[in-house]
Amino acid sequence: MSKLMLIINPGSTSTKTALFDGPKCIDEEVVRHNREELSRFDNVADQFEYRMEGIRSWIDSLQVDISELKAVVGRGAPVKPLEGGAYAISEQMLSDLKSMAYSNHASNLGAIMADHLGRKYAIPSLISDPITVDNFTPVARVSGVPEIERKCRVHALNIKEVCRRQAAAAGKKLEEVNFVCAHMGGGVSVAALKGGKVVDVNDALLGMGPFSPDRAGALPIGGLVKLCFSGQFTEKELITKLSKESGLQAYLGKGDLREVEELIESGDEKALLYFKAMAYQIAKEIGIAAVALQGEYEAIVLTGGMANSSRLIAEISKYAGFLGEIKVVAGEFEMEALAAAGLRFLSGEEQLKTY
Numbered sequence: 627m628s629k630l631m632l633i634i635n636p637g638s639t640s641t642k643t644a645l646f647d648g649p650k651c652i653d654e655e656v657v658r659h660n661r662e663e664l665s666r667f668d669n670v671a672d673q674f675e676y677r678m679e680g681i682r683s684w685i686d687s688l689q690v691d692i693s694e695l696k697a698v699v700g701r702g703a704p705v706k707p708l709e710g711g712a713y714a715i716s717e718q719m720l721s722d723l724k725s726m727a728y729s730n731h732a733s734n735l736g737a738i739m740a741d742h743l744g745r746k747y748a749i750p751s752l753i754s755d756p757i758t759v760d761n762f763t764p765v766a767r768v769s770g771v772p773e774i775e776r777k778c779r780v781h782a783l784n785i786k787e788v789c790r791r792q793a794a795a796a797g798k799k800l801e802e803v804n805f806v807c808a809h810m811g812g813g814v815s816v817a818a819l820k821g822g823k824v825v826d827v828n829d830a831l832l833g834m835g836p837f838s839p840d841r842a843g844a845l846p847i848g849g850l851v852k853l854c855f856s857g858q859f860t861e862k863e864l865i866t867k868l869s870k871e872s873g874l875q876a877y878l879g880k881g882d883l884r885e886v887e888e889l890i891e892s893g894d895e896k897a898l899l900y901f902k903a904m905a906y907q908i909a910k911e912i913g914i915a916a917v918a919l920q921g922e923y924e925a926i927v928l929t930g931g932m933a934n935s936s937r938l939i940a941e942i943s944k945y946a947g948f949l950g951e952i953k954v955v956a957g958e959f960e961m962e963a964l965a966a967a968g969l970r971f972l973s974g975e976e977q978l979k980t981y
Contacts, residue, residue: 628694631968632743633961634681635701636735639664641677643684646965654961655684670734671724677735678742695747699968700740701960702756704729705981707778710761710786710823712754712967714978715741719753728758752978754967755782761823766918776834780827781809781930785817787963788929788955796924804923806915806950808908808942810932811958812881814838816911818918826918828911832869836907839881839932842872843907874900883932890937905938909945916949929955 628647635642639661644654657680659673667673685692705719705728713719715737721727723734737753744751760778769776785807790800800822808816813830828835828844837843845868853859859867875881877900878889889897912926926949932938933956943952970976 628696629969629972630690630695631965631972632685632695632698632740633700633964633968634698634736634739634743635960635964636677636732636739638732641681641735641739642961643681644961644965645688645690646968648969649962649965651961651965652690653688657681657684669724669726670730670732671726671738674735674738674742678739681739681743692747695749696972697749697968698740698743698747698751699964700738700751700753701733701736701964702753702783703731703733703736704757704779707758707760708756708981709979710755710759710782711979712752712971712976713756713981715744715751715753716981719981731757733757750971750978752968752971754964755786757782759824761820761825763825766826777829778824778827779815779829779831780817780824781811781813781815781830782817782824783960783963784929784958785809785815785819785824785927786822787959787966788927789819789822790966791955792925792927792953804919805925805927806912806919806923807927807929808912808915810838810908810928810930810938812839813841814843814908814911814930814932816908816915818915818923820919826915828914832865835911837873837904839883839886840870840873840875842868874904883935883938887935887937901938902941905941906945909942912942912946913949923950925951925953927953927955930958931956933957 631646633644633646639659641657645652664673703723705722719737720741723737740751757779759782762778767776789805789807793800793803805819807819814836815827815830817824817827834844874886878897880886886897886901933954939954971978
């Protein structure tokens, strides 16, 4: 029996689309969007019609019987804190995304597009493991300042998918084992995954954990307070600086790890210093996640685009190798993770949760 699914994964300047039949990818496309055109929209949700033009063209080109489609799965955006798993797209979810209640992120369009296509083809639409999957313990929420609560924002989709695969390789289900998992991309999430649930993680976007190719990570509080009141930045400008213009980009003028490694190969000592500092901070964060799991975990899993760097893996392993076996699953598996969630739903293995 066919289990055809459309997968929609919007990014900042592109939308990844794919057609899966069960676990098998039949067709895929990256629909590129003009950056200047996108900049006309203050609210990402307003990009819907502009982006859908390219999506419709791709769907029309598919050599399949569209009436056989069984589900549409969209990338989950930052929404209210949720248990992990798959969620039916609801009017409340759409309202929160369109009103920017929790974010103004490109992934807000994942559910909006999936809902539109689900209605068009009269099939279920869903999201799975959005960025704000949250299984923090009460202790993990405490920051030290009553006005500020620690929040769970994590690359949950890829982290849970690669750990699910590692569990399967060991003949177990994800719910039966624990992992320390570091997703290393534009942002770095280092999660303590206990029985498939993110019980602790650094906030990879703003304010916690290691710096990344373009994000600041955790900062000395005194220096940050001075920067806030220096008069150099508005609130919006400072948020942009910390979330998009810091890290390797700020130190070296390059946010692509491959370019940074080219500098290192050419003998650039500054590039080597900041590369090593980032690896050092990632390794320290792995130690934190190991403590959150009280040392009880199957393995340390390194994933994301930066896991393709053998130099980075070696540098992290130098510090964190004593903490346990390190497994490297380089790359991102978001499309496969979304398809796997859709398949679990269609096969009856997983019920859709209510938002």
